[in-house]
Amino acid sequence: xxxxxxxxxxxxxxxxxxxxxxxxxxxxxxxxxxxxxxxxxxxxxxxxxxxxxxxxxxxxxxxxxxxxxxxxxxxxxxxxxxxxxxxxxxxxxxxxxxxxxxxxxxxxxxxxxxxxxxxxxxxxxxxxxxxxxxxxxxxxxxxxxxxxxxxxxxxxxxxxxxxxxxxxxxxxxxxxxxxxxxxxxxxxxxxxxxxxxxxxxxxxxxxxxxxxxxxxxxxxxxxxxxxxxxxxxxxxxxxxxxxxxxxxxxxxxxxxxxxxxxxxxxxxxxxxxxxxxxxxxxxxxxxxxxxxxxxxxxxxxxxxxxxxxxxxxxxxxxxxxxxxxxxxxxxxxxxxxxxxxxxxxxxxxxxxxxxxxxxxxxxxxxxxxxxxxxxxxxxxxxxxxxxxxxxxxxxx
Numbered sequence: 001x002x003x004x005x006x007x008x009x010x011x012x013x014x015x016x017x018x019x020x021x022x023x024x025x026x027x028x029x030x031x032x033x034x035x036x037x038x039x040x041x042x043x044x045x046x047x048x049x050x051x052x053x054x055x056x057x058x059x060x061x062x063x064x065x066x067x068x069x070x071x072x073x074x075x076x077x078x079x080x081x082x083x084x085x086x087x088x089x090x091x092x093x094x095x096x097x098x099x100x101x102x103x104x105x106x107x108x109x110x111x112x113x114x115x116x117x118x119x120x121x122x123x124x125x126x127x128x129x130x131x132x133x134x135x136x137x138x139x140x141x142x143x144x145x146x147x148x149x150x151x152x153x154x155x156x157x158x159x160x161x162x163x164x165x166x167x168x169x170x171x172x173x174x175x176x177x178x179x180x181x182x183x184x185x186x187x188x189x190x191x192x193x194x195x196x197x198x199x200x201x202x203x204x205x206x207x208x209x210x211x212x213x214x215x216x217x218x219x220x221x222x223x224x225x226x227x228x229x230x231x232x233x234x235x236x237x238x239x240x241x242x243x244x245x246x247x248x249x250x251x252x253x254x255x256x257x258x259x260x261x262x263x264x265x266x267x268x269x270x271x272x273x274x275x276x277x278x279x280x281x282x283x284x285x286x287x288x289x290x291x292x293x294x295x296x297x298x299x300x301x302x303x304x305x306x307x308x309x310x311x312x313x314x315x316x317x318x319x320x321x322x323x324x325x326x327x328x329x330x331x332x333x334x335x336x337x338x339x340x341x342x343x344x345x346x347x348x349x350x351x352x353x354x355x356x357x358x359x360x361x362x363x364x365x366x367x368x369x370x371x372x373x374x375x376x377x378x379x380x381x382x383x384x385x386x387x388x389x390x391x392x393x394x395x396x
Contacts, residue, residue: 001116003027003096004375008124008154010089010368011146028092031099038103048101050381051329055322056374060094062318063087063283066311070282083284093370100378107386114343114379115173118165121158122180127151128190141190145368152193153354153363154372156200159184160353161376163219164207164346168339178218195360199353207349259301259360265293266305280312303358303365326377327351332384340387347380 006013006027039046047053067087104110127143128151135141145151162181169177185204188196208216269289270277281289286309287297300306308316330351333344354373357363364370 004120009144035102059318066283070285089367093367096371097374125187152191152196156196160204160349168342199357203353265290
């Protein structure tokens with residue numbers, strides 16, 4: 001629960017002068033130590049078997065080795081302290097998956113945690129709101145995540161998940177989930193990220209149509225009314241992009257932050273050397289690599305290309321394998337019906353949003369975003385475990 005509340009405010013948590021000993025890191029380290037102690041006392045499973053264990057571990061292993069290997073290609077020969085801090089933040093996010101699967105012991109606790117995730121996501125809106133009041137509405141806000149596009153990504157994924165989860169509850173919990181979904185969706189206007197809008201629209205509507213009449217009606221009404229309540233700065237940003245697209249490739253590249261140029265540069269890096277294609281240039285070294293082709297350091301603006309450049313096709317393969325196994329895990333819950341079906345579809349919605357968002361930027365390798373993925377993936381993995389038919393559990 002504490003980690004769920006910390007994720008939307010990771011950039012605002014207290015910092016320590018001691019390297020790697022910041023609040024976010026301590027939450028993960030403390031949780032892992034708790035797992036170790038509970039395991040020694042026989043109160044936790046040493047290994048909780050799930051279909052995501054191996055893909056997550058292999059991706060983190062490749063990422064860690066790549067971060068060590070990279071500086072020998074583009075750097076001083078050893079990873080910098082800042083490089084290691086960034087890497088550990090990402091690893092901490094993914095490790096939340098193992099924290100959840102080890103510490104949540106029964107289905108009632110699991111569903112309470114899901115409720116806390118919904119509540120914590122809605123509370124996370126306070127970050128962008130505070131900045132909006134300080135800087136004025138219309139100024140793009142990074143909130144507690146500390147980055148505009150990543151804050152928007154977190155809100156979009158949480159909004160999709162909340163909308164689809166509405167039918168899973170009754171009474172006051174249904175009202176709370178409905179309010180959370182609307183707050184998160186409206187809150188998307190504050191970071192004003194085009195990728196987040198597209199990810200939310202393309203992920204939320206199909207899942208709402210599959211899940212419930214109420215969710216579909218609410219979502220359609222929300223989208224239809226946007227023309228009346230959406231601020232001018234949101235409409236202007238959409239028109240700006242449409243105008244650029246009609247003016248040709250050069251204008252589109254210029255008005256989308258040079259995305260077309262940097263994508264082309266990343267492809268050139270991959271084809272420069274067979275080693276780049278296989279193992280990449282090292283995690284964290286993308287901007288130095290593209291500088292040789294663009295003349296300046298530039299973010300990659302696409303998770304899949306960035307992963308391929310930094311960790312090669314090996315790393316990209318492990319990333320896609322993990323996401324595919326996560327999708328399959330959601331499908332298992334959908335086949336079981338009941339509340340599991342709703343959780344599975346909500347998880348699919350979150351994953352679809354994540355996949356779409358990352359076409360336009362790298363919005364995954366971050367404590368908040370990787371942690372949100374790990375948190376929900378842990379919940380879904382446990383729901384699959386707790387609802388597994390007895391005979392299947394026995395044979396496994």
